[in-house]
Amino acid sequence: MLCFAYGSNMSTQRIAARIPARFVTTALLPAYRLAFHQQGDDGSGKCDIVPASDQSAVCGVVWEVASHHKLTLDRYEGLSTTYDETWLTVSDLAGDGQFEVQAYVGKVTSIGMRPYTWYKHHLLAGARERGLPAAYVRALERIEARLDPDTEHHAREMVLHGLDAPLERGA
Structure with missing residues (x-):
């Protein structure tokens, strides 16, 4: 199945730490617009997609995921509990066609949420790696x-990108 990642799962390292997936x-x-109002279990803002007029x-990023691995990603x-699932049509950035994809949409939203710096790093790493505009x-x-007040969690997340990064403000 094809899954559309618009948040931290755009990063190859992040998705690979969770499940095997093939870049499409x-x-x-x-x-749609990107929002950070999805409330994570850790109290930080996670990505969500919101219809926009x-x-x-x-x-x-569109990933191909085997159905048995999709259950793990779920x-x-x-x-x-946190996200629902929807099916959407996305267009290839190279203009080579359209794809029907599964995506997660937030269901536990809150105004004023912000992501942790490590989450933003995953997001930016994936966007840069895949050459987004x-x-x-x-x-x-x-x-x-x-x-992230949990410095050990911050360190574990940054290691996915081969970084032993100190805590950075607003990274």
Whole structure:
């Protein structure tokens, strides 16, 4: 099955730490915007996609995932408790066609949420790795992040990218 990742799962290292997946393409989801109002179990803001009436669009990565691995990803994403599942049509960024994809949409939202710096790092790593449009990456860079008070968790997440990074403000 094809899954559309628009948050931390855009990063090859992040998705590989969870399940095997094969990169298919980068894609655009028109008439949606990215939001960080999905409340994570850790109290931080996670990515969500929200319908938008303007010219907004969300860029992301399409992964091919075996059905038995999709069940594992569902557990990581908190399917049915934190996120619901939907089917959407995305367009290949190279203009080579459209794909019907599964995506997660938030169901536990809260205004004023911000991601942790390590989560933002996963997001940016995936966007840069897959060559998302420069303007989109710049918009992601401007997202305000906060430090994870659990420094060990921060370190574990950063190690996925081969980094032994100190805590960074707003990284």
